[in-house]
Amino acid sequence: MGSTLTSGRASERLVLGLHVVASAVLVTLLGLPVVALVLRVPPGQLLERLRDDALLEALRLSLLTSVFATLAVTLLGLPIAYLLATRTFPGKRLIETMLELPMVLPPTVAGVGLLLAFGRQGLAGATLAAFGLSIPFTTLAVVVAQVFVAAPFFIAATRAGLTEVDQRYLDAAATLRSSPSRTLFRVMLPLAFPSLLAGAAMTWARALGEFGATITFAGNMPGVTQTMPLAVYLALQTDLDAAVAMSVLMLALSVGVLLGIRLVTPRLLPAGPLARSPGR
């Protein structure tokens, strides 16, 4: 892929130019709001804001719930991704569609759905009440809402990763009389790990940013259900500078984690004959 800029054809230059322009437009569109946010807050003020109890509560809640949600999604999503990647069964198409639905559903709509399903008067409400569980307005509700909206990302990424595992490795494992579970844990998962990690990262990011379903299903209560996005939204209605400061904080957190994952991933790849080409 080493076409040089000195290629004789003007049309090639034009195409490259268009690539650059398109990229510049997108980078500006995506980057300018971030830059604007950062520029608005003087660094000193940011550190001072960190002492605000409400902000710390929201931050703690956001981290707690998003991590829990991601763990839950990973534990519950892996089996189903594995089944979808390796087997066919009646109703598979339906299940696939259902699992993708939360991605296209407006979050507030998801919130209403969650209320109608797991709320006190919801379809499962009576059952939950029998177990002494009342979900709305609790921190658990926040986690449930996050799991609902973020699960599809992990399942899709993991399924793709498992499907991409070269059949030859699976055949080799079979000839060595490896059971399906052993093959899964010793061959498939290590090879699919980068996809899994990327899926988990997206899940975490989506869970962290979740707003519509949370405010509808879990409500808004500092210390219990008021996550960072809710706190920012509410602050926006009274104190713009506080809202911006919190936004920058979330930004820093997200960038930190995403960068961290990018840096760590290459090191986690299996080495030797099973190694993938870099840049994958």
Next chain:
Amino acid sequence: MKRISAVFLLLLTAVPALGAQTSAAPREITVYAAASLTEAFGELGKLMEQDSLSTRVRYNFAGSQQLAVQLEQGAKADVFASADQRWMDYVRERHLTAGPSKIFAHNRLVVILPKSNPGHVRELQDLARGGVKLVVGAEAVPVGKYTREMFRRLERRPGFPPAYGDSVLANVVSQEENVKSVVAKVQLGEADAGVVYRSDVTPRVAPSVTALEIPDDANVLASYPIAVLAGSADSLAARAFLALLLGPEGRRVLAKHGLTPAETMP
């Protein structure tokens, strides 16, 4: 006097319109109004379309605090109607209004319960009982501020325990950012009780809730100020909206939807 000046104002705005007549593109104004005004202003909008200026009214209904901040951030609107003076002052202090604001309506609070009454609330004192799930507006929202004031007033009445206000507020499970969200949570049966405006118990809402009245002397009188905005692109139509609202038709519509029209000046 107010009525006469309102009619006079309307006539004044009609004169140039009579000259401009049929060729005009449909006039349109944008009104930022508190969520509790949804039903009343919706009907007023229809009346505006039918009057001589045939103005279309577009609305942005939300918590007054949200509207005020949006206006501050440069949102384009012609009229702002707030549910409390606090947010009108906020907008005025930032030189966003054209002229003084007028109180055009009042409202009162009411406690609503889901019809099934899951919290077994029979009287106001029950709201302080442990475990009752109360949903109210956030402090920054007019209804939220009024709610907290109302509970403090109830506390001072005979028949209410001394720490009533604190106990009730400890039962809050969610602080909504506009009153309609409070209504929704009660309608859905998720909240045991919610504090909203009387006008929020609309014909559509009434079947699913029970209202628990608050004694007048403890209740808060919410006052709604309205003002034309400095950035209005069509202040004529904006003032016509105000004139309609403050006139007999407007007062009728407000009353119909559970609001109390403000006293006309003698």
